[in-house]
Amino acid sequence: MIRILMVCLGNICRSPLTHGILESKLDTEYFIVDSAGTSKYHIGSLPDKRSIAVAKKNNLDITNQRGRQFVVEDFEMYNYIYVMDKSNFENITKMARNVEDIAKVKLILNESYPSKNLEVPDPYYGGDFGFDTVYKMLEEACNTIVNKLKQ
């Protein structure tokens, strides 16, 4: 079994979307996908309505997901940990116990845009990048991840 964890700040906007997208593209007999937030703001919450809506528009149901906070044990449980932005990266790697833990943590857009260190913008407060744009970025990254995993 290969385990993959998606991480953002709140675990209600970006990581639940990425979780749903990647899970829909992989055989759940061989892969486990989950998501978590670095904060405790939305523990037990459904994904944000706007994430649920954009997922639905793309034929994906993410309403089975509930928010949870990243815990240090996740370093043991997961083979790959993808973060959405640099602050997630810092928050997670601060909790790492050794270099192996740190090596598991990657900025997700470095999959589709290697070494560019691009960030998935946080759509929670609105702004230039809406949920549709974020969805497209995440889907592109997930396609690259799937191609890699299948090699």
Ligand code: 4NP
């Ligand atoms: P996410 O977005 O990290 O993509 O889930 C956010 C959701 C909630 C908050 C911040 C970002 N918040 O401050 O409550």
